[in-house]
Amino acid sequence: MKYMRLNTPKFCLILLLFCFGMQEVNAQKASWIWYPGDFDIYMSNVMQNRRTERGSFFPPFWKMDSHYVLVDFHKEFNLAAAEKVKLYVEGAYNVKIDGQALFGFPKTITIPAGKHKLSLKVYGQANVPAIFVQGKTVVSDNTWLTTFEDKEWIDASGKTSDKSGTTFVNAGTWNLTDPLTPPSKFKLPVTPMAAVKTEKNGAGFVSDFGKETFGFVKLHGLRGKGKLMIYYGESKEEALSTDKCETLDALEIDLSMKKDSVIGLSKAFRYVNCQHEGSVSLDSISMLYEYAPVAEKGSFKSSDVELNKIYDVAKYTFQLNTREFFIDGIKRDRWVWSGDAYQSYLMNYYSFFDAPTVKRTLWAQRGKDPVTAHINTIMDYSFYWFLGIYDYYKFTGDEKFVSEIYPRMKSLMKYINGRQNKNGLLEWMPGDWIFIDWADKLSKEGEVSFEQLLYCRSLETMALCANLAGDVAGAAAYTKHAATLRTKIFDLYWNNDKQALVHSRIDGRQTDNVTRYANMFGIFFDYFTPAQKLAVKQHVLLNDNINKITTPYMRFYELEALCAMGEQAYVLKEMKSYWGGMLNLGATSFWEEYNPAKKDTAHLAMYGRPFGKSLCHAWGASPIYLLGKYYLGVKPLTAGYQTYIIEPSLGGLSWMEGKVPTPEGDIEVYCSNKEIKISAAVGEGKLRFKSSSKPVVKNATVTEISKGLYEIVVKKGVDYSVKYAAVK
Amino acid sequence: MKYMRLNTPKFCLILLLFCFGMQEVNAQKASWIWYPGDFDIYMSNVMQNRRTERGSFFPPFWKMDSHYVLVDFHKEFNLAAAEKVKLYVEGAYNVKIDGQALFGFPKTITIPAGKHKLSLKVYGQANVPAIFVQGKTVVSDNTWLTTFEDKEWIDASGKTSDKSGTTFVNAGTWNLTDPLTPPSKFKLPVTPMAAVKTEKNGAGFVSDFGKETFGFVKLHGLRGKGKLMIYYGESKEEALSTDKCETLDALEIDLSMKKDSVIGLSKAFRYVNCQHEGSVSLDSISMLYEYAPVAEKGSFKSSDVELNKIYDVAKYTFQLNTREFFIDGIKRDRWVWSGDAYQSYLMNYYSFFDAPTVKRTLWAQRGKDPVTAHINTIMDYSFYWFLGIYDYYKFTGDEKFVSEIYPRMKSLMKYINGRQNKNGLLEWMPGDWIFIDWADKLSKEGEVSFEQLLYCRSLETMALCANLAGDVAGAAAYTKHAATLRTKIFDLYWNNDKQALVHSRIDGRQTDNVTRYANMFGIFFDYFTPAQKLAVKQHVLLNDNINKITTPYMRFYELEALCAMGEQAYVLKEMKSYWGGMLNLGATSFWEEYNPAKKDTAHLAMYGRPFGKSLCHAWGASPIYLLGKYYLGVKPLTAGYQTYIIEPSLGGLSWMEGKVPTPEGDIEVYCSNKEIKISAAVGEGKLRFKSSSKPVVKNATVTEISKGLYEIVVKKGVDYSVKYAAVK
The missing domain is CATH 2.60.420.10 (Maltose phosphorylase, domain 3)
Structure with a gap:
């Protein structure tokens, strides 16, 4: 947790690192390697613990896991000639050639010609145990094997156990190919950006960066002694509201000479309101824009200028939320939420097609066993996690990743199966958050149909992934379970009078309530008969008496369902009206929630706070996906x-x-x-x-x-x- | 991992810390608190990763766990008057009074009069999240509640979830009562000691510290440029054997002025052989003796001078191995081995009676869920862990600890029960180490009776602890399982011809082999009928045709079984002969293994290495226990x-x-x-x-x-x- 306190000697300048490309690592090139998932879990701890709220540290409320602190890496090589190999290691380590330990912590070794096994064992509590091995042919990459318990005991004669039950897996890797930049030093690149306008405000000034942005504010010509307050705003109103803005920095300055400095914790903002006290003075501010260097691969352009603008702003919104992980929003949480990320994956396949960020996010969300809660504590969010894995396979063909993560899929599904009620359905249990959507008076009581649908789809996903991972018995069991549940869903929730799935059952009886959620998912899950589909479209999706959706999050699925039924013309109008509506209100990125019925600054409020709403939320960017997939x-x-x-x-x-x-x-x-x-x-x-x-x-x-x-x-x-x- | 590399600027002096007493913390006094077990797991990682072998880092081969990296602490107070409270925190943190976050990272807060809830949430990857709260009445102690997932989400209106399923447990604590010495800075105290004799040896010298000891070598008057080699020996032969001694330091010196320095990694030794190269010179060495400041409570003195010496050397041996944890031996492993520690617990109850070291060791061994292997990978060692908990309760009456650790007892037993074969017995599976004892040609094949006995006793222990922890259903199930297994053991292994339990079954049939192990445990577990007991004593324990035991480890139990049958006179002779035998060979501490039949330096060898044997092994100290309990x-x-x-x-x-x-x-x-x-x-x-x-x-x-x-x-x-x- 690097949290800002501005004092001359401790003043920390941001490292500018441009060394990270975004390609997957090829076999013959060396890169840092670690136990699979561990860098992802470690880095997500770093990322998710950067949230602050008005200067208070605001960490997640779910369990955060840790990397394995002691990890063994090895690979066998068959060398034509002796080879000199450089070793870079993050952690305390030993090096063995053919099981024989070398003295100390060697930085260069020579491996003789012939067949030899090179092993490194690394201990690291603060950082992920990781190695970078660079020889001519001997290089660290994901063909190395690794384990967190090698079980290599010896007997009284010194003989090593030969009946080990150790599970070795392929090492995890990414594109960290600079031996001098180990995983713990990983940072996203930054680039300088200037404010487009600055105006006086009281004793200080407000700078406008022209649009929603993210990064580190740089203070120019800072000097004097006293307090400097920095108030951030996604809106001007927020930056000016010194007592209600969501993020701020309070800096103690003591500088006798003018100095330029960069604030240590990145923020989201368009406007920055700087107010000084005492003898503090400040010439101006600029920023270091921080970004994930993903390639813009997908594109869309059309005869409709407004739609093109929607696409461009959606892509910018999505890029801002594509960081170390796919996060929810850049101002507030900066957390890895599974339901939000699931939509990001889909947008990603139609824009950056960046596979590593998908994998990192999936590892980070899942963490380690044992499972003690749903992902992000939310029942629906556990299910989106399963769905995200199969989609990843479908779009990338990366069967290896599915096999790697399959054991953690199994343990999460085991946790969920263990929470079925006597009807084989899932309902609220202590510790569960049933989210579905931000919507007024949305009932979470009893057996909610939407959750059963996601559960069923997740079981189907398990069956598919079990086959990919070679778990034949598992595939059969999951297939059977899914089929049973799917039948049960229609037996219990389909209502012929309403021609729809009802929202829930309470005490074994259908409630009178029909909502869009289960019905729209039923369409693109292809669970309905053709007749049911048409009925649902008419009685639910196009029925204004059914409660409207006010988040881009669920509009995503609603519009997808309509597209899946060929309603592109209708959806185009809806897109222009909904996303165009935000643009008409001056949005430079898309929001967490948008209700056209609201007025003025009411658009900025959420969670009972006047500026609680995120104005740059990944789930606001869904036109990227809809336009690519359905247009x-x-x-x-x-x-x-x-x-x-x-x-x-x-x-x-x-x-x-x-x-x-x-x-x-x-x-x-x-x-x-x-x-x-x-x-x-x-x-x-x-x-x-x-x-x-x-x-x-x-x-x-x-x-x-x-x-x-x-x-x-x-x-x-x-x-x-x-x-x-x-x-x- | 602090590993030695000697260079002027990096030269690190050992901190002398004498501030740790050994009492349990009382309620009204502030102490550092953490999630229970987490300091223990963290510190055992530090401790166990200090092993080196001839200058190579030698970490354990089992899974090492990590503390929870994000932990919430809270307590409700009812204050007569407003109170100023100082906060010391290890990690990034926030502070809330009645759920309202305070700005930044406050070091002093004021809690108003009346009923208020104080919460701190702490993130720490490198160190255990820990807090120290010091007010007049508001103090951190083990009455605080803590969790690693608070599940405190909010709804769209900002309202906090009110149906949390969070499990709060009492905070872990010890005697860390100095706010300026957080858990990560914990160190055992040291005290200077001089060598008793130094003699020239080649270009350098050998210093003799008079007896087995442990600590940091201090180099006096070091100067020059070049290499300084330090060879450690528990025996003089070992220190002189520069190419075979088990531990050494190779230091690169570059000092223009004479300087005194302390080597950063502690070692076990009696003799230290210093050899320099280049222009390096060294006046002399001394040491900083490092010790656990436990109180000597138990004592024993008798009319037999040799026995008194045995007792004293046993107590010294035991004290050397009583450190941050009860470790196996001070020279080599310095690891927390469950079977070794189980004996240390028993010795401790008759000497230091230090409850915190027992608890720390039990937490450290068990680590976190999920269970992926037996403790230390050894089947028998999982069982000793259970037995150790019940003994702890029996000797201390600390029911609270049993309740705290009971969930981890359950998950370990679940793992073990999941490994039963079709007969409901345990036999080797991949990854299992069946240890029993260091003994030639000891068969581990098939269903070994000794393991079933320990399994049965562990189930009985589970039943007892389930009752203490209020798990009524669990208690019933474990009781039933234990009873079934106990009957089965006698049905399957008792041999009327041999009047003993046979060693094992292979392919469903008794083997012909009788060993002491199951038979002697059967006695002090009280599993035999009185007639069986007498028969076993005669046919096994006092029968020279049955393979002799050569480790003090199993002699412990053998002699205990004989004592339990009133054979104190016989056992006294055995003690004098066996432990006295080591003393006669010049032992200043008791060994890992002692076979009177061996000659000269053969006593120093083990694991195929001439100095592989530990000459100061905790399990060598059992006379402490036998004399207290049975004399x-x-x-x-x-x-x-x-x-x-x-x-x-x-x-x-x-x-x-x-x-x-x-x-x-x-x-x-x-x-x-x-x-x-x-x-x-x-x-x-x-x-x-x-x-x-x-x-x-x-x-x-x-x-x-x-x-x-x-x-x-x-x-x-x-x-x-x-x-x-x-x-x-």
Whole structure:
């Protein structure tokens, strides 16, 4: 926890580190390695303990885990020639060649030619035990094996046990390829940014950085003795409200000479209100913008200027919340919330396609065994975690990761299964937070249908992942459990009069309440019959008598459900109205909650606090996902886009164009009412579209698969062009 | 891991800290507090990672756990007047009064008069989150409540959840009462000691400290540039064997002026061989003796000078191995081994009676959930851990500790029960070390009877502790399981021909092998019928055809079994021969293993290494226990000596006298052939003795409970004297 206290000798300048790219590490290149998940858990502790609220430290309220403090790493090498190898280690360590310990803490060793086993054992309490091994061919990477208990005892004669039950797993790694920057020194890069406007305010001034931003405020020409107060605001109102703004720094200054300094704890803000006391003076402020250097791979542009702005602001919102992990919002929590992150994963697949950040976030959320609570203490959030893993596999094809994390999936599911009530359903138990959504008077009592749906989907996910991890018996058990539960959900919650799933059961009886949640998830989970789907669309989704959703969080799913039923034109209008509504109010990033019925500064309030609301929340960025998946229409059919489908849907736009990233490159789509152009760098896809006349296709043969519905096969590296007549 | 590298600027001097007493903390006095068990786990990581072998770091091969990194502490106070309170915290923290966070990291706060809740939440990765709160009445102690997940979420209105499922437990504490010495700075005290003799050896010299000792070597008048080699030896042979001694320091010196310095890593030694290279010179060495400041409460003296020497050397051996924890041996492992520590607990009850060291060791061994292996990976060592807890309760009466650790007892027993084979027995599974004892050709194959006996006793212990912890259902289940297993053990292993329990079953059939282990444990577990006991004594314990035991470790139990059957005279001879044998060979502390059949330097070898054997091993000190329990004859009958029995047994001695400590003071015993004198500071005891004529008793009435067996009731604070005629 680096918390700010400004004094000349302790004044800490931020290290500028630009050395981290975002690619996955290749085999032959050395990188720092650790026990898988441990850097992620460690770093999420660092990240999540950076939250402050009006100068008070505000840590999470769930269990934070720790890395394994004692870890063994080894690999066998077969060397053509003796090799000199450099060792960099974070922690106290020993080095063994073929089980023989070397003296002390060697920094360079020579491994003889031939077949040899190199082992390092590292102890670290403060930092994650990690090694960086750099020889010509002997390098540390994720092919090394590691364990947190090697069980290598000896007998009275000195013979090592030969019947060890040790589980070795592949080492965890990322892109930390600088031997002099060990995991504990990891920092996101920063770049200087200037304020766009500064105006006097009382004895001090307020600087406006032009839009929502994040980083470290830099103080220029600071001097004098006394207090300097820094009030941050996502809105000007917040920065000016010295007694109610959510974040601030109170600095004790004692500087006889002018000095430039950077505040040690990063903040989210657009406006910064600086007020000094005593003899303190300050010339101006700027900032060091801190960011995750992810590549912008996905793109979207269309004939609708407002929609393009929505897309751009959504992407900026999402980038600001893409940091060491996918976090919820940059001002307040800066925590790794599973439900929020689940949406970030989906947005990520249509924008940065950054696999490591997904994996880091999944490891961090799950932590270590034993499971003592739901993820973030929230029942629904445990379920989103399962769903996130299967999606990750579907989009990236990274089966290895699923196998690695599968044991922790099993233990979390075991915890959940252990909390079933006598009906095999889940309901509130002490310590559970049933969240669903921020919404007035949303009942969490009894057996809530939404939770059972997520539970069922999670069991299906377990079955799929069990197969990937080679757990055949587990796959069978999870499949059976999921099928039973799915039947039960419809038996217990489907109401023929209401033509919908009801919200809950209390004391074994359906409540009268219908909400959107279970019904919209039922659609894109594909749990309904076609008739049920249509009924639900009419009786719930498009029914204004059903309580409206006021968070972008649940609007995400609501609009997805409508898109999944071909309502792109309706959803486009909704997007323009909802996200466009925020832009009309001056938003430079999208919010945690937006209720068009509210007025003026009421938009800034939440949690009973006038500036409690986050104005830059990851879940506000969902248009990225909707536009990529349901307008450009690109979806993987099999893991890692080995097969995929493209179903462009203009939803009323004259034209649109964009890129959807995949593990092997982009899929590019252009679509107007008359022409579709496709080029893809991956797998084999199907382009499917409706046309009122027979289309003219370049580079492929077209098949009419049903009346007016056409399909062409898309092969990698070929440019396709389709002249067609769009059907209204 | 502080590992030595000697360079002028980095040269580190040892802090001399004498501030730690050994009493348990009282309520009204402030002390550092933490999540229970966490300091113990943290400190055992520090301790156990101090092992080196010829300059290589040598950490344990089992899982090392970590403290909880984020911990909440709170207590409610009802103050007559407002109170100023000082806060000392190890970690980043916040402070709340009645749930309202204070700004920043306050060091002094004022709590208003009336009823208020004070909370601190602390994050610490490197160190154990800990607090020290010092007001007039508001002080940190073990009445505070703590948790590692407070689950204090809020709803959209800002209201805190009111249905939390959080488990709060009483804070852990010890005697760390100095606010300026937080847990991370804890060190055992040291005191300077001089070598008794120094002689030239090659270019350097060898210093002899006169007896086995432990601490930090201090280098006097060090100067020059080059290498200084320090070779340690428990024997002179070891110190002189520069290529085979077990521990050494290789120091790079670069000092232009003479300087005194202390080596940063403590070692065990009697002899220190200093050899320099280059221009390095060194005037002399001394040492800082490091010790646990435990009080010498128990004592024993008798008419036998050799026995007295055995007792004194045993106590010194035991004190050297009583450190932050009860460790196995001071030269080599310095680890917390459960089987070794179990014996240390018993010795401790008859010497220092230091309850905190027992508790620390039990917490440290167990670590955190999930259980992934047996304690120290050894099956038998898991069982000793259970036994140690019940013994702790029996000797101290500390029911609170049993309740605190009971959840971790349950999870370990769950792990063990999950490893039963189809017969409900335990046999080797991958990762298990079946230790039993260091002995040649000791079979660990199949279902070993010794392990089942310990398993059964552990289940009985679980039943007893379940009752103490209020787990009624658990108590019933464990009782039933234990009874079933006990019956099974006799059905399967008792052999009427051999009149003994056989060593093992392989493929469902008894092996032909009889060993002492299960048979001697069966005696003091009281599992045998009186007839079986006598048979086992004759056919196993006193039978030279059964493989002899060569470790003091198992001699402990062998002699205990014989004592339990009244063979004090025989055991006295054995003690004099075995421990006296080591003394005759010049031992100044007792060894890890002693086989009288070996010759000369063969006594120093073990594990295939010429100086591999530890010459100062805790398990070598068992005469402390045997003399207190079976000669002075003092044993608690109910927890904490509320009732107890004294059955002095001279075993051939003319007289003996001594003290046995209890939680409330000592029980003093003098016994000769003619007189017994007793005074006790605790509970109510029974003195039982045989006399060939009617005894004359001062201050009590005597009852003849059977022919020639007399008893008097011993009340606290009364001096008793019995004139009697001892029966040979």
